[in-house]
Amino acid sequence: MSYSIAEAARRSGLSIDTLRYYERIDLLEPPARDAAGRRAYSEEDLAWLSFLTRLRTTGMPIRRMREYAKLRRRGLASAGRRKVILVEQRGAVAERIAELQACLEVLDYKIDNYDRIEQADAALHREASA
Amino acid sequence: MSYSIAEAARRSGLSIDTLRYYERIDLLEPPARDAAGRRAYSEEDLAWLSFLTRLRTTGMPIRRMREYAKLRRRGLASAGRRKVILVEQRGAVAERIAELQACLEVLDYKIDNYDRIEQADAALHREASA
DNA sequence: AGTTGACCTGGAGCGCGCTCCAGGTCGTAC
DNA sequence: GTACGACCTGGAGCGCGCTCCAGGTCAACT
Structure with a gap:
């Protein structure tokens, strides 16, 4: 095929x-x-x-x-060197994941802040119309 | 400062x-x-x-x-739209992490294969020199 | 007064990973 | 036999995110 x-x-x-x-x-x-x-x-x-x-x-x-x-x-003879590349890449990927997870935390923190702003804002409106 | x-x-x-x-x-x-x-x-x-x-x-x-x-x-008035951007980005980051983790598994699998090749190779040498 | 070195500006250049294009060849359907 | 559409080649172009450069100003040091 x-x-x-x-x-x-x-x-x-x-x-x-x-x-x-x-x-x-x-x-x-x-x-x-x-x-x-x-x-x-x-x-x-x-x-x-x-x-x-x-x-x-x-x-x-x-x-x-x-x-x-x-x-x-180059075939089997190069298997060792190919493995080295993959192992290295695995390390890079693991690092990158960690980095992204750290960023995720920062984003969550910022988003929480925006949530609080929205709630304060909503409260203000309730007060104004009360 | x-x-x-x-x-x-x-x-x-x-x-x-x-x-x-x-x-x-x-x-x-x-x-x-x-x-x-x-x-x-x-x-x-x-x-x-x-x-x-x-x-x-x-x-x-x-x-x-x-x-x-x-x-x-533009200040506070734009907080809502800024939050949307961050929430969207949070989603993108989460997706990216998942994607990387999937790749990590593939890498691990491949690396395992190379390990096996190395072991088989080592066994061959032992045999040859026995 | 002269030299050094950090900084300034506007604009060109670069490495990456594609993406697009012009102009041409085939095989199939009408 | 001709129109069409998928494919071919070699080469140019592009969007991104910087990075580098020439030519100049300014303050500090000797």
Whole structure:
């Protein structure tokens, strides 16, 4: 089973342009082509894309993803170095989550303040119309 | 107490250029100036900067921060709309955290796989040298 | 008086990650 | 045979958030 670029885009959630772009910058091995020279993405291609989008979601820069992709092309021998990249990224993600949670607290605090302002305001109106 | 731009940069963690840039794009009210025309940031300026950097950390686009800043300049009357922005952002942050946590699981899974590869590899070496 | 260094302004430039475009080729449907 | 639509290529353009630069002013120090 293989997929046209439009199908691959739909399934990966990336745009057609982005798929071609990823190929150009060596994130993605050039997929097979059909008789007419059109890209035919395999299930494997899609699985790799799905992992790539995970990495992107974590905020990994494309430069680093290319590094990972390059290692992957070298096969098993590069497994150690690939693992290092993932472990590093895991750390970065954990940090980022902590950072966001701290921000969440600040937001909650501010929102609480606005709540109090609203209540004071409502009280004022009750008083005025009493 | 007021602070030179260098001090403000040090305390806010932003660069001097970024401070001037924020002022240019109306994120920051133009701070007071000393006799020589140099910026003199107040404690309030710094507090606002610190909140701004929180918002940036959550990934709020600058466009939206400007909106918030503009409302703030309009005083109490805009409190309701400012609250809406913060509540919305809180939602976005919560979503983002969830997304990152999902990615974390994928990373853990992949890293586990690499661990297994390493162990299998180590076993092979033991066998070979036995 | 001269040098240094922090600061000023307006504007250009940059790295990132796409996104869009022009101009062309195919295969299918009418 | 022609119109259409999906796809192709190479390359330009874009929005974001800074970052850097040239050329200048000013206060302090020697």
